[in-house]
Amino acid sequence: MLHRRNGFFRTFLRIGALSLVAWLAVLAVMQQPQQAADGPLKQIRKKLIAKREAGDPAAPLKQSELLVSLPPYVNTPDGMCLYPDGNIILAVPNVNDQSYPGFLMKITPQNKAEIFYPCPLHPDTGRAYPFGICVGADGDLFYADLQWFADPATPNFKSRVMRIPMQDGKPGLAVPVVSGLVAANAVVVRDGHLYVSDTIMVPDSKPLISGVFRIPLSEEGLELEGPLEKSPYLIATIKTFHEKIPFGADGLTFDSKGNLYIGNFADGTVHQVKFDEQGKPQPATIFARADFMKSADGLFCDTKTDIVYVADSMANAVQMVYPDGSVKTLAQDPENDGTDGRLDQPAEVLIRGKELIGSNFDFPVEGGVNTKFEIPNTLVRIPLD
Numbered sequence: 474m475l476h477r478r479n480g481f482f483r484t485f486l487r488i489g490a491l492s493l494v495a496w497l498a499v500l501a502v503m504q505q506p507q508q509a510a511d512g513p514l515k516q517i518r519k520k521l522i523a524k525r526e527a528g529d530p531a532a533p534l535k536q537s538e539l540l541v542s543l544p545p546y547v548n549t550p551d552g553m554c555l556y557p558d559g560n561i562i563l564a565v566p567n568v569n570d571q572s573y574p575g576f577l578m579k580i581t582p583q584n585k586a587e588i589f590y591p592c593p594l595h596p597d598t599g600r601a602y603p604f605g606i607c608v609g610a611d612g613d614l615f616y617a618d619l620q621w622f623a624d625p626a627t628p629n630f631k632s633r634v635m636r637i638p639m640q641d642g643k644p645g646l647a648v649p650v651v652s653g654l655v656a657a658n659a660v661v662v663r664d665g666h667l668y669v670s671d672t673i674m675v676p677d678s679k680p681l682i683s684g685v686f687r688i689p690l691s692e693e694g695l696e697l698e699g700p701l702e703k704s705p706y707l708i709a710t711i712k713t714f715h716e717k718i719p720f721g722a723d724g725l726t727f728d729s730k731g732n733l734y735i736g737n738f739a740d741g742t743v744h745q746v747k748f749d750e751q752g753k754p755q756p757a758t759i760f761a762r763a764d765f766m767k768s769a770d771g772l773f774c775d776t777k778t779d780i781v782y783v784a785d786s787m788a789n790a791v792q793m794v795y796p797d798g799s800v801k802t803l804a805q806d807p808e809n810d811g812t813d814g815r816l817d818q819p820a821e822v823l824i825r826g827k828e829l830i831g832s833n834f835d836f837p838v839e840g841g842v843n844t845k846f847e848i849p850n851t852l853v854r855i856p857l858d
């Protein structure tokens with residue numbers, strides 16, 4: 474009896490074990506649709522969260538969210554600045570589909586996107602390519618008109634910076650502040666001077682030589698004379714060693730101590746320029762680099778913390794450069810179409826209140842995470858608190 478009972482028990486155990494296997498199989502099948510619903514983006518994100526918990530500086534701390542889905546006539550948004558009335562002015566060069574014009578938009582504090590300003594066309598090229606934009610002390614707007622895009626194969630030295638006189642929040646007719654650049658990109662106005670980066674200053678040089686110019690606002694209408702690398706207005710020169718992508722000095726920002734930072738687009742380094750008491754610039758030095766910071770497009774320094782936020786176009790990420798030069802990833806996404814508020818090749822960042830706002834340029838560059846341009850394009854937000 475005991476024997477039989479043991480036999481029965483063994484059979485029971487065997488059936489039980491089999492059922493356990495069966496149950497696991499059922500569970501696995503049940504879980505499959507869930508994994509499919511998760512999709513590759515969520516699975517990648519799960520891996521990144523695990524990396525972050527392990528203290529990896531390249532693991533993103535946050536995820537971007539949709540701020541504004543831009544209308545279809547915005548195929549390539551780029552530079553932004555926060556106007557004192559709380560509106561964001563967004564530059565739209567529309568280089569992905571040049572059958573659309575370049576113009577400026579206004580994003581209200583309620584995140585409504587409106588057409589703000591049709592940029593004047595360059596008299597020679599018949600085109601307008603507004604990129605970096607900033608606001609001066611008296612409220613006038615300044616934007617880079619990046620005319621290299623009119624004919625990238627033959628640099629035309631027609632890039633310029635325009636000033637839009639503003640009266641009661643309304644734009645007047647833009648006038649050239651400086652012209653004769655190859656690829657005017659970022660602009661900052663500070664202490665009566667315009668700072669502008671030229672991303673391709675010496676075309677075809679290897680390593681690529683690019684730089685930053687400082688022009689007194691009192692010299693409005695200046696036409697730079699070549700060679701640009703010998704210009705008395707040039708205050709910083711940097712080199713870019715990337716083999717394939719000839720884009721150097723890009724984003725510009727100042728920290729609370731008055732140091733200037735320059736994004737080196739294709740090398741992904743952030744350079745620093747210090748000034749002496751007479752305002753004389755010291756040679757630009759590499760301030761920050763990290764193997765996971767693949768490029769440095771727009772820069773924005775939060776002067777409360779002196780963290781420099783970097784739009785990392787190639788890595789499809791936003792990086793944070795700390796005052797000690799260390800780098801951490803704030804947000805990063807794999808290739809996606811950007812419609813639901815993910816990063817889609819960010820070109821610029823700025824802080825509005827307690828959020829970082831990014832503009833998704835979505836203009837694929839060889840070797841970058843983003844390989845496809847698709848509309849609608851977006852502005853995204855990343856909460857900073």
Ligand SMILES: [Ca+2]
Pocket residue numbers: 604605658659723724770771820
């Ligand atoms: Ca830029």
Ligand SMILES: [Ca+2]
Pocket residue numbers: 809810811817835843844845846847
């Ligand atoms: Ca894309």
Ligand SMILES: [Ca+2]
Pocket residue numbers: 810811812817835846847848849850851
């Ligand atoms: Ca897109």
